[in-house]
Amino acid sequence: MSQLDSLNPQAIPAEDEALRSEVRSFLSEALKDVPAHIRARSWSGYDPAFSRKLGELGWLGITLPTEYGGGGRSAYARYVLVEEFLNSGAPVGSHWIADRQSGPLILKYGSEAQKRRYLPAICKGEAFFCIGMSEPGAGSDLASVRTRAVRHPSGWVLNGQKIWTTNAHHCHFMIALVRTSGEASDRHQGLSQLIVDLSLPGVTVRPITDLSGDSHFCEVFFDNVQLPEDALIGAEGAGWEQVTAELAFERSGPERLYSSIVLFDQWLDFVRTPAGHTPQAQRLAGKIISQLAPLRALSISITEKLTRGESPVVEAALVKDLGTGVEQLIPNAIADDLAGRLDAPIPLELLQTLNYVTQVAPSFSLRGGTRDILRGMIARGLGLR
Amino acid sequence: MDNLFADALGQWLADRCTPETIRALEKQPQPNHTLWTKLQTSGFADALVPEDQGGAGLTLAEAYPLVELCGQYAMPFPFAETMLGRAWLAQAQLPRPEGALALTHAIASPEGLCTGGVRGARLAQATLVAFDQQVRLLPLASARLEPDVFPLDARLHWKQADWDRAPTVGDLRELRTSLAALYAGLTAGALLHIFSRTLQYANERQQFGKPIGKFQAIQHQLSVMSEHVFAARMSAQLAFTDNGLTVDTLRTAIAKARTSEAALEVAALSHSIHGAIGFTAEYDLQLFTRRLNLWRQTAGSESYWHDQVGASALAHPGLSLDLIRQATDLTC
Numbered sequence: 001m002s003q004l005d006s007l008n009p010q011a012i013p014a015e016d017e018a019l020r021s022e023v024r025s026f027l028s029e030a031l032k033d034v035p036a037h038i039r040a041r042s043w044s045g046y047d048p049a050f051s052r053k054l055g056e057l058g059w060l061g062i063t064l065p066t067e068y069g070g071g072g073r074s075a076y077a078r079y080v081l082v083e084e085f086l087n088s089g090a091p092v093g094s095h096w097i098a099d100r101q102s103g104p105l106i107l108k109y110g111s112e113a114q115k116r117r118y119l120p121a122i123c124k125g126e127a128f129f130c131i132g133m134s135e136p137g138a139g140s141d142l143a144s145v146r147t148r149a150v151r152h153p154s155g156w157v158l159n160g161q162k163i164w165t166t167n168a169h170h171c172h173f174m175i176a177l178v179r180t181s182g183e184a185s186d187r188h189q190g191l192s193q194l195i196v197d198l199s200l201p202g203v204t205v206r207p208i209t210d211l212s213g214d215s216h217f218c219e220v221f222f223d224n225v226q227l228p229e230d231a232l233i234g235a236e237g238a239g240w241e242q243v244t245a246e247l248a249f250e251r252s253g254p255e256r257l258y259s260s261i262v263l264f265d266q267w268l269d270f271v272r273t274p275a276g277h278t279p280q281a282q283r284l285a286g287k288i289i290s291q292l293a294p295l296r297a298l299s300i301s302i303t304e305k306l307t308r309g310e311s312p313v314v315e316a317a318l319v320k321d322l323g324t325g326v327e328q329l330i331p332n333a334i335a336d337d338l339a340g341r342l343d344a345p346i347p348l349e350l351l352q353t354l355n356y357v358t359q360v361a362p363s364f365s366l367r368g369g370t371r372d373i374l375r376g377m378i379a380r381g382l383g384l385r
Numbered sequence: 386m387d388n389l390f391a392d393a394l395g396q397w398l399a400d401r402c403t404p405e406t407i408r409a410l411e412k413q414p415q416p417n418h419t420l421w422t423k424l425q426t427s428g429f430a431d432a433l434v435p436e437d438q439g440g441a442g443l444t445l446a447e448a449y450p451l452v453e454l455c456g457q458y459a460m461p462f463p464f465a466e467t468m469l470g471r472a473w474l475a476q477a478q479l480p481r482p483e484g485a486l487a488l489t490h491a492i493a494s495p496e497g498l499c500t501g502g503v504r505g506a507r508l509a510q511a512t513l514v515a516f517d518q519q520v521r522l523l524p525l526a527s528a529r530l531e532p533d534v535f536p537l538d539a540r541l542h543w544k545q546a547d548w549d550r551a552p553t554v555g556d557l558r559e560l561r562t563s564l565a566a567l568y569a570g571l572t573a574g575a576l577l578h579i580f581s582r583t584l585q586y587a588n589e590r591q592q593f594g595k596p597i598g599k600f601q602a603i604q605h606q607l608s609v610m611s612e613h614v615f616a617a618r619m620s621a622q623l624a625f626t627d628n629g630l631t632v633d634t635l636r637t638a639i640a641k642a643r644t645s646e647a648a649l650e651v652a653a654l655s656h657s658i659h660g661a662i663g664f665t666a667e668y669d670l671q672l673f674t675r676r677l678n679l680w681r682q683t684a685g686s687e688s689y690w691h692d693q694v695g696a697s698a699l700a701h702p703g704l705s706l707d708l709i710r711q712a713t714d715l716t717c
Contacts, residue, residue: 004615009622011715087706265705272699283688286695289705290642290687293712294620300713301619322612378611379604382584 003381007315009297010304016076023081026057027088037352039089040262043255044216044360046170047091048125055125060095061103068107069120075306079254079299086258087265093167093216098122101249102129102175105193109234109242114195118173131250132162132176132196132220133243139164140373143187143240147178147222149194149231156180156194156232158202158225166367168218169207174198177243180236191239194231201225212359244313250368251316252302256323257295259364260330263357264288266350267334275344281337288333291326295319314381317374324365331357390441391450394429398458404669410461411536414507416484416525421462421508425483430464433472433630440475445566445632449625452567453618456574459672461537463487463505465567470513472630477555479522484510487525488564489541491516497545502533504683506541514548515560521551535679559631565684566624566632569640572680573621575673576614576644576651582670583610583655603658610654617647623713635697635712642690648677 030050031039038045054060062077064070071077078099085092103122106114121127138144147160162168162176174196182190198205202225207215234242268285270276298319305312334354338346365371379385406420424430433448434440443451452465462485470486487509491498498516506512511524527547530539584607587598597603624632624640652674656663663670681687701708 004611007615007619009619009626009713009715017714083706087704261705268698268705269702272702277699279692282695282699283691284695285698286638286642286691286693287687289694289698289709289712290620290639290646290691291616292705293639293709294616294623294643296709297619297623297713298616318608318612318615321608322616372605375605375608376601378608382607382611384584384587384598384604384607 003312003314004318007298007301010301012076012080012300013074016074016080019077019080020084023059023084024088027084027090031088031090034089035352036089036262036266036349037356038091040260040353040356041091041093041214042086042089042259042262043092043096044166044214045089045091046093046167046216048094048128048170050091051095051125051128053125054092054095055123060099060125061119061123064103064107064119064123068115069123070103071123075303079303083254083258086255087261089262094128094170095122095125097131097166097171098127098129100253101131101246102173104249105175105242105246106195106233108245109193109238111230113230114233118195127173128167128171130165130168130171130174130198131246132165132174132178134164135161136163140370142177142243143191144184145177145179145191146184147176149178149180149192149227151180152226154226155229156227158194158196158222158227160222162220162222163218164208165218165220166216168198168205168220169215171198174220175233175246177239180232180239188240190237191243192236193233193239193242194227195233196222196225196227196231200227210360210363212356214360245311247369248311248313248316251320251374252299252306252312254296254299256320256368257292257299257326259324259327260357260361263334263353264330266353267338270347270350278337278341280340284333284337288326288330291329295323295326299323314378317369317377317381320368321365321371321374321378324371327364328361331361388450390432390443390447391454394451395454395457397424397427397429398454398460402458402460404672407459407461407672410508414537416508416510418508421485424462424464430467431471431475431481433468434475434481435472438475440472444628445625445630446628449570449622452570452625453574453577453621456571456576456676457578459575459578459676461505462508465571466505466513466564467509469563469567469630473513473520473554474522476630477553479552479554482511482522482524486510487512488560488567489514490561491541491543494542497543498548499543500541502535502538503541504535504679505537506530506533506539507537512541513554513560514543514551516548519556520554520560521548522554523547523551535675559634561684562634562637563632565641565690566621566637568680568683569621569624569637569644572644572648572677573614573618575676575680576617576647579651579655579670579673579677580607580610580614582673583607583658586659597658606654606658610651613647613650617644620644626715635694635708638690638693638697639712641685642687642694645681645687645690648681652677 062071066072149156149158180192202223204221206219271281431440436442466488467486489500489503491500529542620640620643624636
């Protein structure tokens with residue numbers, strides 16, 4: 001009927017599963033004094049020293065070839081690592097984008113010189129990347145980007161603006177989708193990807209404070225930024241195809257199930273106490289686990305497709321749309337449960353985590369493609385568009 | 386996976402388990418209908434019986450596609466139950482009776498024992514009954530049948546003497562869980578059928594000068610439907626990963642809960658997209674959505690199983706991930 005029929009249970013190979021206990025024991029030691037409402041930030045949490053430590057342990061760029069400093073392992077190995085990071089609430093935001101998509105993108109489309117320059121630094125946790133896709137006039141309609149790079153005798157001159165760029169103020173590089181020929185009306189034609197060194201003159205990064213008070217996304221302005229010839233990654237004009245492949249990496253990971261898991265586990269710990277147990281809470285715990293379990297199996301099935309070199313765009317959209325739904329259900333349902341206990345004291349630490357996750361939950365189904373975009377992609381996969 | 390076996394059953398059902406046959410049986414249940422007699426002589430009913438006892442020797446994991454197919458074709462006979470029941474009978478070295486087998490648990494009654502609605506009881510000839518810590522084989526002929534809400538189902542009453550003389554099929558106590566796993570698999574099959582039928586309808590039905598599937602609102606409803614269908618199907622597949630005949634309680638609990646949730650969503654979406662035609666007796670959608678509603682209410686609804694999963698979560702300190710892994714990991 002469709003490619004969705006091939007979403008069957010898959011086993012994580014034993015050699016990759018073996019990573020889990022080592023990572024788990026490292027994380028439980030490293031995070032033992034970090035409160036849950038901080039751990040709940042997870043891949044929005046920024047800690048360059050922590051990222052460098054993971055690099056030393058060989059846990060960054062684990063799917064990249066060893067000749068570029070990577071681990072030479074499969075997508076399953078990364079799945080196990082990332083699942084542990086997210087469930088422990090490790091502050092992985094610094095290297096997250098580089099590890100998840102910029103590294104694989106450079107490996108797939110970069111020149112030999114670009115691979116040698118960037119990949120070893122990514123694997124050491126010394127080169128942090130951000131994604132330059134959205135612009136003030138280009139959100140879901142990504143093909144309408146207006147930021148433009150013009151040929152110049154020594155390379156490119158870049159002018160324009162990106163927005164909602166996660167962690168740009170803490171990153172060394174941006175991989176930007178820009179127009180290198182034609183007009184916005186040319187849509188998918190004339191777009192290219194450029195690696196922008198954010199320390200160059202003419203680049204201005206301005207953090208935007210979100211509704212929770214955090215500043216993790218930014219505006220980035222380019223004013224006659226002089227880029228070298230080899231800032232271009234991949235082929236000129238192939239930006240759309242490349243960015244589509246990049247988004248498959250972005251949407252395929254387990255981070256689309258676990259954004260609220262630190263809150264869920266903290267709440268479960270409370271429900272396990274005599275003061276916290278109610279039949280309603282037990283039922284809710286079962287409902288959430290019953291939704292997460294098949295999603296995890298679907299996510300592993302997508303990982304299996306990645307190991308075969310496929311680009312499971314539609315399957316990833318399906319899991320992301322469902323997964324973010326559960327991620328958003330968790331804070332809403334937990335708030336309903338806790339606030340329904342009028343005569344019982346609720347631990348403040350639990351309410352702090354709930355407050356944080358409730359505030360950021362709307363972003364779960366915005367980042368990496370809104371619900372409506374994802375549902376449109378699924379519909380295309382079903383042959384409706 | 387024994388795909389040859391599944392392919393053969395799929396073809397067999399496509400040829401014989403037609404909407405006309407289903408309607409005829411719902412109108413007048415006939416335990417000896419040729420749909421059953423031919424199925425029995427074809428050998429499919431002994432798929433889970435060991436080869437040295439004359440069966441195909443499939444494991445539960447290998448039998449999953451067969452159960453799903455029964456759901457995809459709205460098989461009116463309790464064929465999934467019969468496959469499992471015959472394997473249990475073989476395991477207990479008991480003779481396997483002719484006719485379809487229903488599975489049920491019973492409670493004590495003034496005259497002996499009684500059941501709630503037993504799925505397919507009007508088409509079965511015998512029942513495996515869990516009562517008083519045992520599972521025994523009771524013929525339908527000795528039961529008093531009372532109507533239940535679905536035309537193929539009945540409530541059953543036996544006298545204590547009937548129970549006392551019935552052969553024990555072993556000390557099996559997992560009948561309730563096994564039945565839940567079977568209905569999760571059947572529901573997954575019905576979900577697949579309804580999804581593909583609704584997709585096809587959206588591509589064919591013209592309104593405002595184009596197929597309704599070209600409208601974004603309909604596209605998004607179908608996308609949401611696909612999400613429920615494939616998440617539910619995955620949960621059902623995970624309940625059937627055993628290389629023997631035993632279903633895992635946690636996986637089954639998740640599967641029955643998730644497929645029941647999906648049943649509700651998918652039935653509603655399919656009717657919404659089909660409009661009035663889907664609401665008619667004549668159109669075949671009802672053969673499947675009526676079953677989704679029935680099967681959601683069979684062997685425990687989502688809340689019953691959520692409670693069970695929740696109990697596991699509370700008894701399992703540490704990261705919930707570890708319980709989720711236990712419910713999803715396959716061994717290589």
